[in-house]
């Protein structure tokens with residue numbers, strides 16, 4: 001089999017990998033990195049089938065260009081299809097506002113939806129002389145690993161998490177000959193999850209006890225739901241806003257892809273959804289406000305922070321990695337946010353918590369050992385050598401963008 005890496009392999013960028021096997025061409029993800037300006041993968045050759053691992057834009061963002069150019073079927077789960085559609089339309093809107101180039105239009109997104117072949121976990125498909133089986137990747141609801149059984153067995157992980165979260169059970173290793181695995185957190189381990197959860201809830205409680213309010217900037221996909229479920233452990237007055245509202249509904253409609261559909265439903269029902277302008281005003285008085293965007297780059301969270309920014313009793317609790325240069329990063333490092341070109345000081349307390357949905361370094365190494373492959377291809381990380389060092393008993397490959405690898 002011949003693998004060509006079109007993007008997102010030596011960095012956490014727009015992932016895209018082409019596989020040629022006995023005359024059939026498959027593509028695994030075809031993403032776009034929503035940076036300023038956005039980053040794109042290289043142009044793919046003609047492909048017959050696409051495998052979409054999950055709905056984050058760095059994996060799905062350029063999928064409509066495949067449908068625009070080729071007659072292609074795309075394998076993905078229900079939540080991946082519906083959340084991708086939401087994010088793809090949103091990325092077109094952002095491209096319009098920011099003046100970024102557009103490589104597809106709304107019609108292509110519609111045609112993409114019609115080109116999906118809906119799969120579930122443990123579904124099987126016969127494609128190009130291989131049997132393909134779909135496994136949960138534990139990263140976000142619907143996220144998939146693809147196992148391909150031909151002459152050899154190959155596993156493409158997409159993004160994975162092996163630890164259990166409120167929303168998802170962790171992914172399990174799959175015995176294979178060739179393992180193509182992400183390495184986002186190469187060289188870095190996460191703090192203990194249960195301890196982080198306790199610290200987060202205690203900080204929320206302390207802030208409220210001191211007469212303050214808590215603003216929690218969240219990503220719409222996965223993090224909104226994870227944080228609502230966590231907050232539901234205690235009796236807070238929680239309001240939520242932003243794109244996470246639509247994602248809540250998609251995940252509740254496809255409960256089979258979350259760890260506990262009931263726990264998710266309870267968390268959403270016990271919190272208040274902001275549905276109107278008036279409710280947004282009311283939410284200003286809430287004990288806890290959960291809203292997009294996760295890095296404070298737009299979204300309703302900006303208004304909430306603007307409103308509370310002079311209140312020293314308030315806390316802003318960041319719940320994910322903050323890309324350098326984003327408003328969230330500025331807040332953490334310098335106590336300022338950016339809003340429409342202006343730099344604004346914020347007097348609230350600021351703290352960041354690691355609620356990552358990716359496997360940490362040790363978990364990646366353990367997962368790879370559990371798959372017991374002959375070849376390991378490391379992708380989607382900028383510290384792959386550190387992972388390779390710990391897997392020296394295997395044949396480890398660290399290809400670059402544009403490189404062709406024969407396995």
Ligand SMILES: [Zn+2]
Pocket residue numbers: 054056139159
């Ligand atoms: Zn992801």
Ligand SMILES: [Zn+2]
Pocket residue numbers: 056058059159380
């Ligand atoms: Zn990714």
